[in-house]
Amino acid sequence: MPPAELANKYTDQYFANMDALNVERADVYPRATEEIPKVIEIIQGLLAKGYAYESDGSVYFRVRSFPRYGKLSHRNLSEMIPKDANYEEKKEYPLDFALWKASKPGEPFWESPWGKGRPGWHIECSAMALKYLGDSIDIHGGGQDLVFPHHENEIAQSEGFTQETPFVRYWLHNGLMQLDKQKMSKSTGNLVSVKDALAHFSSDAIRLFVLGSNYRNPLTYSEQALEAGERGAERLRGALTPRANADERVALLDAGPFEQKFVEAMDDDFNTAQAIAVLFELAKEINRGAEQGANVAEAQHILLKLAGILGLTLKERAQPTPDIEAFISLLASTRDNLRQNEQWQLADRIRRELADLGVTLEDTPQGTRWKYSRR
RNA sequence: GGCGGCGUAGCCAAGAGGUUAAGGCAGGGGUCUGCAAAACCCCGAUACGGCGGUUCGAAUCCGCCCGCCGCCUCCA
Incomplete structure (x- = not known):
């Protein structure tokens, strides 16, 4: 393979990985x-x-x-x-x-x-x-x-x-990424590629893992740490689910102080770990506020904006075809009818078998919601 | 051997002289739910690798030691 062709091959791979990690393109790639x-x-x-x-x-x-x-x-x-x-x-x-x-x-x-x-x-x-x-x-x-x-x-x-x-x-x-107490490197062959990691974890999970510690410190790749990142990402996503029926008598949630703390953390030598902590604190306030009937739409908007600064998309992971989603919704609503008639056995069976297929049902006061389970 | 850096709860990790040592994951108890899930509430380090020292006061400063990582011409 000619040198230029080889270079192009790896350049393309690099961009594919960076795009998947939601890394913005630079202005120039000389x-x-x-x-x-x-x-x-x-x-x-x-x-x-x-x-x-x-x-x-x-x-x-x-x-x-x-x-x-x-x-x-x-x-x-x-x-x-x-x-x-x-x-x-x-x-x-x-x-x-x-x-x-x-x-x-x-x-x-x-x-x-x-x-x-x-x-x-x-x-x-x-x-x-x-x-x-x-x-x-x-x-x-x-x-x-x-x-x-x-x-x-x-x-x-x-x-x-x-x-x-x-x-x-x-x-x-x-700091350098380590695997089993050793620097990850091509020369020693001990590495987990970005592609490998993305096959198992969302870019949000990878970002929460990497940004959870100071950029100067080394960090050790582990399934457990990435899984924790995945769960954390799901928690943040959960706080963004639309909330209805805000109670006019409850003051709307002011996310201003959180935004300020976030900016201060980032201004402090990119203290991304602290910034992420603020994100989780805001998510908790949103969940709590929504439970008490506060209007949290603006706070949710700010949460998404701040997460975006860290390159977090907070989008659901899998992207199956829309057709499948229609079937899932149909099953979910059918199950709701069964529940109204107290047909628990059948209703539970639908929920259980959907769970086996990778779909989680959640019964809430606002009706049944569904989402794709994590792997 | 030299230089630089790191060692904080089961795991990840912030904090860099003085409020109750952030936050996440895992775990325990509770609320809600037909049961769940999610969410919410409560609980968890008298303790920050070890030993000394400075200070009224140290995870934070100093010294020594232990462990780990990176670099020390010819991969960038």
Whole structure:
């Protein structure tokens, strides 16, 4: 399979997964392979300023020329060199890293002022960030495992080229997903793919699981934790079911204080766990208010809005065809007639067998409701 | 070994010097219901990995120890 085709395949998979998780699309999705001119421009700039040097068709960044190198990851140069290391002899200094690598015969390559080659593994991020976001950006995300050397190198390349400091105002490094006490990674093969997770749990459940802890902390994937998220999602959905017959004499539920607490939590370094707690508190108030006859429609609207900020859809999970839903409603109303005639045995049988088929009936003062059971 | 981070009820997890230590899941009791389900009410850590220390006061600060995770040239 040609490289471009392979890249497209995984790009498509990525977007399918992100869409399923209700992740909004960014404005631009640049590709490293299409940004070679900017890469070359930056390398030339770094060469001109003395931050880089050419060696045998490759170009390396001279880390000792950049005094701030190591600041982000709290390292200093001398401590970073392992004793038993076997470094490329083409470098001036062991920790210098490649900006441009000469290609070996048979490898894919691009033409450059230094001959045929490919970008180093860090430069394309600087190139795309500087091109699309500007010389100084507010927030740069990434996993904790990228702090060194990747982000450290990005800073060195970008600030060296632009002479603008800082390249990034705030670094947001998220904790890594673990499975059985180990970092999930492709290289070790211990992973649960997004697709796998979505086969068993709703995107809302996955979001409640992930956002239930601080983004900086690692989190461990477990069926139990995801199941808890699913149940929580159902609880929030339940609070959104339409309520009728509001009592005019009961004050309508004011969700304002909840909205304010939610915003405060999010303003506090994205305290999503706290924000979710507010969602559950509001859901409880809605349920309680509705029970007492308060008009909760506006509060429900706010609950849905706040949940939406966290990317929660609060939509029912399964989407069977509408035809089936009509049959279910028919069965439910027939059962209601049986209940009116106190035909409990038959009524219970319908409820039980529907339950076996994945449909739950709920008898309420407003009539019988039904919904799809969770798996 | 170095650097960074984490260890809070059965499980997940917020809180970062001083109200009763959020919230969810699971569990127990109750209300409602023909019975259920859902919802609502009540209950659950004298306790925050361990040991010292600072302080009038610590889960929150300091030190040491234990356990776990990430990174420490050539995957980004």
